[in-house]
Amino acid sequence: MTTEFDIVIVGSGPAGLSAAARAAKRGVNHVLFERTDHASDTIYKYQKKKFVMATPDVLPLQSDMQFAAGVREDILGTWDAGLDEHAVNIRYNAEVTAIEGAKGDFTLTVNGNETVKAKHVIMSIGVQGNLRQLGVDGQDWERVQYQLDDPLEYDGETIVVVGAGDAAIENAIGLTEQNEVIIINRKGEFARAKQGNLNAINGAIENEVIECYFNASPARVEPGLLVLKTPEGEAEVKCDRIIARLGANPPRRFVEACGIKFSSDEPSALPELSAKYESSVEGLYIVGALAGYPLIKQAMNQGFEVVETILGNPVRPADEALLEERFAAIEGMAVGEVLEAIQNNVPLLSHMSRLQLREFMLESRIHRVRPKDIIFERNDFTNSVYSIVDGAVDIQINPNDPNEVVTLRTGAFFGEMGLLSGRRRTATILAHEDSILVETPRRAMLKLISSIDAAKRVIDEAAISRQIQTHLAPNIDPALLEEVVSTATIESFSAGDVMIEEGETTDDVYLIRSGSMMVSRRIGGRDVVLSYIPAGNYVGEMALLTEAPRSATVKATVAAETIKVDAGAFKRLLEREPALKSEIEARFRDRLVQNVEVEERPDSGDIIDFLVNQGLGEATDVLLIDEALCVRCDNCEKACAETHGGKSRLKREAGPTFGTLHVPTSCRHCEHPHCMSDCPADAIHRAPNGEVFIDEKCIGCGNCARDCPYNVIHMAYPPPPKPGLLQWLLLGMGPGPGEDKTPRAKPEGARETATKCDMCKDIAGGPSCVSACPTGAAIRVNPEEFFSITASTKSGRA
């Protein structure tokens, strides 16, 4: 029996469902084939109750099927209802095994025996049907599996999870409730995972909830046994079950058999597609993960668009209206023209595909500026990056003379130093002429840098030269710096890594571009901390000037990046520039004096050590209490609660004390806030004055609270409204004055949200904890002030 359709859709994932619903709505003669007995198998196989995100947030959904972030069960339910509502012609248990023919006359073989004719085919089979296998002897043991639906299905087993991605980690953590879990990581760390999962797995390994084999890979499987290759040789792991989560590859053999060409021979390569998702076979379209778009919302939009394309209707991408709004500042240019201009003019943004650029621009803003407009000012705490699409800007390189400027023109970008260092802007920038600028927020920029190597390279090259110019050799003609810049390299350090070892005979100079460093020396058998060096400063010039071995050890206090300046190139520069040389020598003498002072009074070094251990090495602003002044009245906590809806974000008593210097549990407003790293709702921001705050977009996922190493973010239900005094007194309504207003049980319909210190950014008097302290015990300081703390220690006060 042969049946004929206008459109046949293969695979009922988000893209296929959306396409089928569109076809049904348009009254097109269609069929949707699904291999299994339920729709959307990939999402069906998600772990039960998994929360599914609807990223990218800014992208609107254009589909006849509904979709919003939610738990797996709700999403599948909505889609099943959508299939009924639109009367989609879906056939379950129907696997398409071959596609032949050409546009207008395709023949599809279903389940190997039935054939179906189609004018157009939409292939939306995803990649999950082709999971990567262990690929070792014995892998057919019936207890080797590549999926995990419900971790609570297994009880009291020893289960080995192979893999280091998010799926592997989520499975492993879920299984620990009832089982012994061992995880196998081919690498030395879990680098690919989301921050929240990373913390969860590292915590579980540290607490010995999960055993982990690092740098190990499966060698062979025997029933009840997994043999691993480890750096120490073979290791045998007894187990009841093996769950391998190794990702998936495009089902290449089937796709190629349909006549479709791939972009390369790499196993992960994707089929070649036109801008309208048409493959190398005319009339055969590919959408969804197999087309390179693994996100649900993107896939659903593609499903909608591709049906409209087949019907010959003009397709307006889902984000078109939003982009038009974004580009409103530029009159008389269509969205496509603006995108074209951006890619032609700005090399930094030219490496993205058009779809990536669209998403990037949805998160960015376009500014049209007039001459002398201020774009940002020195010492602002903003961290977005600007690209010049057209026009020019002036950078004031000398804070004392606004007329000393460097001009950047079309195609250049600026603002990356604030992004990279997490610190205040180093210069004021004004428009030089009428210009069009793209302002990209931190998160979108970090995504660009991490996903597109070419963009990272462009940024790094410019950053090295600008950072050397700004921090190491200001007032020097950039042309003279060429040799220093071209030989400079970027080095990264984890917290605690040694950058320079006391006694070694290197003499390169290091410019710290992010994070901070601690200088120490071994005196009488113990490490004495000499100084703390924040980003934007250099170290290592002593050995260069004295040609003696390194006199001290320099260690990263937090994850840090430095620019290593080659000693030879730098020496030649100093010889040519006597003014710079004398400046650096003066700085060197200051350091010598300071070091001698600290060595004589080692306690001030101990205080630096203590503060750095409390995470102040990455702080931009921290609450410090002098316990010699603190009368324990807790007015700071009361003030915090009173100015933040009844919930204090500060615990005065908790936290460590050194001498009389107490670091209470309160936000440090880190340079590179850990809390920001994994906020799915993009609800955490940095205000221009440096305050890191959470806005009302918070969805209460708790990632930030888990990511914060200092435990200063708390999940809380909104407190009940505060009653008037008489209402409380006479009617007993709500919490009374001074009573804890935090609801203990979950209030009806309430949702927990993350709460943290926002440094009272909206209150004119600054942080309430400080302004409400009667004795002056509570102060907020930034790292630059650390030395004055230690200096005052010398005179007997802390």
Add this chain to the structure above:
Amino acid sequence: MHEGFLVYAGFRYLKVATLLCVAAIAVYAWHSPPDEPNGGTWLGYGLGGIGAAIILLLMWFGVRKRRYGTVSKLQGWLSAHVYLGLSLIIVATLHTGFQFGWNLHTLAYGLMMVVIASGFFGIYAYARYPRLMTENRRGITTEEVYAGIGELDRECRQVASTMPDEIASLVLVSCNETRVGGSIARQLSGHDPDCGTERAFAGIRDLAASAGAEHGGDVRKLISLLGKKSTLLRTMRRDVQLKAMLEIWLYFHVPLSFALLAALVGHVISVFFYW
């Protein structure tokens, strides 16, 4: 880096208060009223007015302290409170013209001096006890101390479970009859003469000899555990004592200042009534 309320803004309010006192004394010395100096001369009314205004300002501190999210710092208010309060000793005394008697006017003066005296103790307490509290606590929080005590109690009970009844019952006394804090006197003393842990400690020491060789090791363990608990209790009681010292004076300072306010109102009304 930290700047206490006494040195706030380079002793700004000490300077203001000193200036006020010096000016008051100078004018008082220069002034020669028709009869002896008293509150009824122009200078008397002037000093009285200034004094009353200062008292009202000082009492406003209680309100200001509870206003949060303000532009000015509370620390400045406390600094002014202290120095202007002390200046009242001069201003109000000169206002009396050294005329005292058994009347409402002198009652108001007397109450004021007692309030100032209690405030003086407050300054002393604020200067001395915070540092002692930190030294006493050695960086351990209250919660940690109580968790430590709970853990020691658990260990004691575990050891005692295999021991003779009289020893086990003493351990229960230690677990159930140990209190930190209590009445004001108990808080301020920093000791508990009836401490369950001390009684158990003494009792077990006495019984140690008769407990039998098979229990020797456990008795030593109990004594060591109770000794550790005693140390924690001492720390906590000292903490409670110092906290009480930081607060006790307020129980005189605040109510008496309200009494002063009442007496002051009476004083002012009666003075104008009998004009």
